[in-house]
Amino acid sequence: MNFVCAVCNSDKNLYRSKYCVNKHYPVPKEHYFCWFCCFKLSRKINADTLDWGSKHRIICPFKHCHSPLFEIEHYQSGVKRGSNELLMELHCFRLSYKKPSLVNVMKTIEGTLRGEMEDFLAHNFTGQSKAFFDLMLSVKRRFDTRPNTYDECQKSVTFELEWYDWNSYPKCESCYTEVNLHQCVNKSECQHLCCLKCFLETLNDEHHGNVICPLCQSYCAGTLERYQCKTQFPREVSMLIWRAATKSDTVEAALGKLDEWSIERGPWKISAEKKLWLVQAKDRLTKQPECFLIFKNLHKFELPYYDYNLTENVNI
Numbered sequence: 188m189n190f191v192c193a194v195c196n197s198d199k200n201l202y203r204s205k206y207c208v209n210k211h212y213p214v215p216k217e218h219y220f221c222w223f224c225c226f227k228l229s230r231k232i233n234a235d236t237l238d239w240g241s242k243h244r245i246i247c248p249f250k251h252c253h254s255p256l257f258e259i260e261h262y263q264s265g266v267k268r269g270s271n272e273l274l275m276e277l278h279c280f281r282l283s284y285k286k287p288s289l290v291n292v293m294k295t296i297e298g299t300l301r302g303e304m305e306d307f308l309a310h311n312f313t314g315q316s317k318a319f320f321d322l323m324l325s326v327k328r329r330f331d332t333r334p335n336t337y338d339e340c341q342k343s344v345t346f347e348l349e350w351y352d353w354n355s356y357p358k359c360e361s362c363y364t365e366v367n368l369h370q371c372v373n374k375s376e377c378q379h380l381c382c383l384k385c386f387l388e389t390l391n392d393e394h395h396g397n398v399i400c401p402l403c404q405s406y407c408a409g410t411l412e413r414y415q416c417k418t419q420f421p422r423e424v425s426m427l428i429w430r431a432a433t434k435s436d437t438v439e440a441a442l443g444k445l446d447e448w449s450i451e452r453g454p455w456k457i458s459a460e461k462k463l464w465l466v467q468a469k470d471r472l473t474k475q476p477e478c479f480l481i482f483k484n485l486h487k488f489e490l491p492y493y494d495y496n497l498t499e500n501v502n503i
């Protein structure tokens with residue numbers, strides 16, 4: 188038998204309550220409903236009863252039921268969702284539903300964070316504000332890493348949503364950035380996950396070709412690989428583009444820097460290897476000028492993969 192949401196008939200994001208009990212159902216009942224209908228009603232009832240003391244947080248949306256829910260089960264996978272996760276979902280829904288835009292939602296979240304921060308600073312880093320600050324920071328992370336959350340909270344969707352993991356998330360262990368995560372290859376003593384910005388800043392003064400972990404400073408002659416897809420990071424070329432980009436305001440200025448570094452001065456010869464890296468760096472900046480802004484903002488934007496293999500014959 189195929190179940191559907193008792194409110195909107197959707198068969199996607201379907202959940203089951205096991206123990207709905209109230210005056211209409213003295214014997215526990217199972218009800219089926221979708222994620223959207225559940226949070227839509229919970230938001231409404233919580234907002235309506237704001238000043239009434241005891242209130243139910245997550246509520247079964249089945250007609251006349253409205254029982255409090257503390258755990259629901261995803262119908263398709265059988266995975267159970269507990270009250271902590273459900274309350275976090277409710278926070279996101281409350282902040283998004285019928286709000287004019289994602290920008291507006293982010294403004295509200297950031298404003299709340301500032302307010303709570305002032306408050307917990309005033310209370311010597313303790314108290315309720317600290318707890319609420321941490322909670323809002325988790326909510327902000329959800330909207331940062333999954334901006335679609337805003338759309339998902341506007342209307343019921345026709346596909347199965349991926350459940351957001353509220354408990355663990357990969358991040359740079361040095362600065363908590365969540366994009367461009369990299370790791371040293373094959374190192375037993377250091378498994379640290381760090382972002383490219385931290386790696387490049389640490390490597391800036393390293394002239395022996397080693398890779399240094401920004402957190403524990405352990406070094407190896409090996410290479411860096413992207414955490415998600417395990418592709419190797421072309422360290423030398425990327426370093427040149429990053430240096431040129433961070434020192435320039437425009438792509439043209441960055442290309443000018445690379446030209447400047449290609450000029451041999453006095454008795455110092457540029458190695459053939461470095462000449463090739465400079466050509467490859469120029470090649471990428473010319474063919475993919477949008478990477479200029481990404482290199483300048485590695486803590487914000489994911490750097491796309493780039494194949495540095497030169498197709499044309501390059502005169503070095």
Ligand SMILES: [Zn+2]
Binds near residue numbers: 197
């Ligand atoms: Zn529904």
Ligand SMILES: [Zn+2]
Binds near residue numbers: 204218253254
């Ligand atoms: Zn129910």
Ligand SMILES: [Zn+2]
Binds near residue numbers: 381384
């Ligand atoms: Zn970092």
Ligand SMILES: [Zn+2]
Binds near residue numbers: 400401
């Ligand atoms: Zn380390």
